[in-house]
Amino acid sequence: xxxxxxxxxxxxxxxxxxxxxxxxxxxxxxxxxxxxxxxxxxxxxxxxxxxxxxxxxxxxxxxxxxxxxxxxxxxxxxxxxxxxxxxxxxxxxxxxxxxxxxxxxxxxxxxxxxxxxxxxxxxxxxxxxxxxxxxxxxxxxxxxxxxxxxxxxxxxxxxxxxxxxxxxxxxxxxxxxxxxxxxxxxxxxxxxxxxxxxxxxxxxxxxxxxxxxxxxxxxxxxxxxxxxxxxxxxxxxxxxxxxxxxxxxxxxxxxxxxxxxxxxxxxxxxxxxxxxxxxxxxxxxxxxxxxxxxxxxxxxxxxxxxxxxxxxxxxxxxxxxxxxxxxxxxxxxxxxxxxxxxxxxxxxxxxxxxxxxxxxxxxxxxxxxxxxxxxxxxxxxxxxxxxxxxxxxxxxxxxxxxxxxxxxxxxxxxxxxxxxxxxxxxxxxxxxxxxxxxxxxxxxxxxxxxxxxxxxxxxxxxxxxxxxxxxxxxxxxxxxxxxxxxxxxxxxxxxxxxxxxxxxxxxxxxxxxxxxxxx
Numbered sequence: 216x217x218x219x220x221x222x223x224x225x226x227x228x229x230x231x232x233x234x235x236x237x238x239x240x241x242x243x244x245x246x247x248x249x250x251x252x253x254x255x256x257x258x259x260x261x262x263x264x265x266x267x268x269x270x271x272x273x274x275x276x277x278x279x280x281x282x283x284x285x286x287x288x289x290x291x292x293x294x295x296x297x298x299x300x301x302x303x304x305x306x307x308x309x310x311x312x313x314x315x316x317x318x319x320x321x322x323x324x325x326x327x328x329x330x331x332x333x334x335x336x337x338x339x340x341x342x343x344x345x346x347x348x349x350x351x352x353x354x355x356x357x358x359x360x361x362x363x364x365x366x367x368x369x370x371x372x373x374x375x376x377x378x379x380x381x382x383x384x385x386x387x388x389x390x391x392x393x394x395x396x397x398x399x400x401x402x403x404x405x406x407x408x409x410x411x412x413x414x415x416x417x418x419x420x421x422x423x424x425x426x427x428x429x430x431x432x433x434x435x436x437x438x439x440x441x442x443x444x445x446x447x448x449x450x451x452x453x454x455x456x457x458x459x460x461x462x463x464x465x466x467x468x469x470x471x472x473x474x475x476x477x478x479x480x481x482x483x484x485x486x487x488x489x490x491x492x493x494x495x496x497x498x499x500x501x502x503x504x505x506x507x508x509x510x511x512x513x514x515x516x517x518x519x520x521x522x523x524x525x526x527x528x529x530x531x532x533x534x535x536x537x538x539x540x541x542x543x544x545x546x547x548x549x550x551x552x553x554x555x556x557x558x559x560x561x562x563x564x565x566x567x568x569x570x571x572x573x574x575x576x577x578x579x580x581x582x583x584x585x586x587x588x589x590x591x592x593x594x595x596x597x598x599x600x601x602x603x604x605x606x607x608x609x610x611x612x613x614x615x616x617x618x619x620x621x622x623x624x625x626x627x628x629x630x631x632x633x634x635x636x637x638x639x640x641x642x643x644x645x646x647x648x649x650x651x652x653x654x655x656x657x658x659x660x661x662x663x664x665x666x667x668x669x670x671x672x673x674x675x676x677x678x679x680x681x682x683x684x685x686x687x688x689x690x691x692x693x694x695x696x697x698x699x700x701x702x703x704x705x706x707x708x709x710x711x712x713x714x715x716x717x718x719x720x721x722x723x724x725x726x727x728x729x730x731x732x733x734x
Contacts, residue, residue: 253282254720256713257519257527259503259544260535261289262296263702264693266488267325267709268533273493274328278717286496286527288503288519294489297665298702300482303656306609307480308568310660312702313599313617314338314474314481319703321710322484323475329487334479337472338583338604345585346375347593347647348415352585358459361420361438362404362412365455375415383409387452393445397671400437401429407451419586423597425700426562426666428623436669436698476605481702501525506532506544508687517548517689531689531716535709537561538667538696548690552683555676559696561664564621565629567640568601568658571614575652580614585647593647594639596622613655616644623668633659667696691715 256272258265269287272278287294297311315322317337326335345352356373358366364384371381387407400421404413418429425432434441444454477483489497502522509516509528519527534541542556584599601608601615609615618640621629628639637657644650677697684690693708 253284254531255529256283256285256531256533256716256720257517257529258285258287258533258535259519260296260533260540260694261287261291261294261497261499262535262694262705263298263485264695264705264709264712265289265296265533265535266294266485266492267706268535268693268713269492269495269709270325270488271710271713272717273491273495275713275717277721278713281717281721283717283720284494286498286529287492288498288501288521288527290500290502292500294497294499295482295485297662298481298485299660300480303570303658306570306613306615308601308608308615308617308658309480310566310658311662312481313601313605314476315702317473317475319701319707321706322703325488325706326477326484329484329491331477331483331487334477334483335475336478336605337476338474339606340472342603343582345582346415346419346588347585347591348375348588349591350647352647354582355416359416360455362408362417363451363455365459367452376411380409380411384412385452388450390450392449395442395446397433397435397674399430399671400432400434400441403434403441403445404429404451407445414589418589419597422622423586423619425668426564426596426619426622427668431623431668431670433669433671433673435671436673478607503544506548508548530720531691533691533693533709533712533716535693535712537664537694539664541692541696545684545687545690548687549683552680552687555680555683556696558676559673560623560668560670561696562621562623562666562668563626563629563661563663564619564666565631565636565662566617566619566660567595567636568615568617568660569637569640569644570609570655570657571616571650571652572655573612573614576614576648576650578648578650584616593643594628595620595643596625598644618643629661629663667700689716689719 258268265287269285272283272285299310301308301310317323323335326332343354343357345354353373353375356364356369356375358364358369364370370376370384376384386409390407393403393406401413401418404417413429421427421429421432421437425437441451444451448454448457503519504522505520507518507520509518517529517532519529519532521527534544536544538556538559539561542553545553545556580600580603582600583604584597586597587593587595595618597619599617601617602613620636620639628636631639636659641650641654680692691712693705693712695705698704698708
């Protein structure tokens with residue numbers, strides 16, 4: 216493969232083998248003379264983290280003042296990563312996440328910035344989540360947050376726990392503080408509240424978020440507040456009760472709900488982001504095969520080689536790819552960082568969406584769905600009652616259910632063929648909800664190696680990666696594999712990566728280097 220590659224035109228920006236991302240003139244009215252070299256950033260990965268980075272570079276005042284030119288490269292033929300919305304008949308289906316956490320503000324704020332604020336919708340208020348245990352659906356005790364009671368009465372009345380198990384949970388009130396080490400979240404909760412709280416509450420709920428095992432997920436990387444609560448209050452129950460009594464500032468800009476989505480599905484956010492990137496060059500269906508570091512520069516400069524032989528040059532890079540892909544790209548530049556990133560585990564999952572005639576389901580579907588307790592003889596790990604959780608996602612005479620299969624320790628089921636996955640989901644719905652009818656349609660989505668896991672020591676690993684990358688300045692990582700897997704956290708990481716690179720490209724050293732190249 217030639218390192219020079221080919222030259223091609225995209226919009227107002229020119230991507231060339233010899234000069235990389237350059238311009239035919241002063242794009243964006245930044246006052247540069249025609250042909251004058253601009254700072255250049257290439258974003259690899261068109262998921263929500265990469266799109267957030269590109270959007271920040273396109274809209275940030277300082278980035279625009281510096282005249283930063285950017286390109287986004289995505290191997291798939293569409294943008295959005297795991298955010299995929301489609302319609303089957305009159306049903307709206309999310310093939311990836313169906314919502315984001317409202318208490319983390321970055322996703323809702325981005326929706327407002329994109330002009331989608333009036334499209335935000337929340338889950339229907341007051342609807343319970345159920346736990347499948349011993350062949351029955353038990354309502355999650357009101358106020359039980361990942362197994363921690365914020366209201367004592369509902370837990371005391373719940374049939375999910377025996378009197379002995381409830382007494383064990385209450386021991387949290389008198390147990391001493393832990394040592395504050397980075398243990399698993401399951402380890403911390405078992406130590407404070409007992410096994411039942413993890414196996415029937417925290418574990419299933421965490422499995423729905425991370426497709427992971429509570430006993431192998433770092434508490435500091437997933438729920439650091441629990442460590443802070445134990446240190447401050449000693450008891451998690453006392454901390455949760457104190458938190459519940461604290462007033463929360465009302466928001467007039469978003470629906471009052473724990474989870475938010477968009478009326479037309481989360482794909483609306485991806486479409487609006489892609490349309491808001493201004494002069495950013497967008498390359499889809501293009502695979503990056505190699506990164507090279509340019510010699511003879513006092514500041515950072517990288518070559519990005521594509522599978523078709525094209526080479527693009529950049530002053531800085533945002534790598535918004537999964538950790539194992541990032542490891543492959545970084546191997547020539549930062550082998551130690553690459554080795555650490557390869558050790559971040561990922562889990563494969565699948566989702567089966569089934570549409571039934573509402574009259575064929577006897578269950579009232581009076582909730583958002585259910586999670587499955589540890590040890591239950593079911594293949595699915597959770598089921599969302601889409602048509603109950605979200606209004607207008609299906610016609611009134613259709614019940615839309617989405618089952619999840621595959622998690623840490625049980626990935627093999629996600630590798631079954633589509634027909635088999637559909638049969639497994641139907642068998643489990645028959646066993647736990649009594650649904651014997653034939654569905655109107657079945658849709659299967661697979662996500663191989665898509666869910667990163669954060670084992671104890673994850674944050675220390677990331678700190679070591681950042682030290683390793685000091686020898687490759689101008690490379691910033693963002694995405695679900697690092698500091699938060701949810702949509703808001705990925706948006707935050709992408710925006711932070713863009714701002715870090717803007718600071719770098721606006722530094723005195725880099726400004727002098729650009730002046731030298733333009734002279």
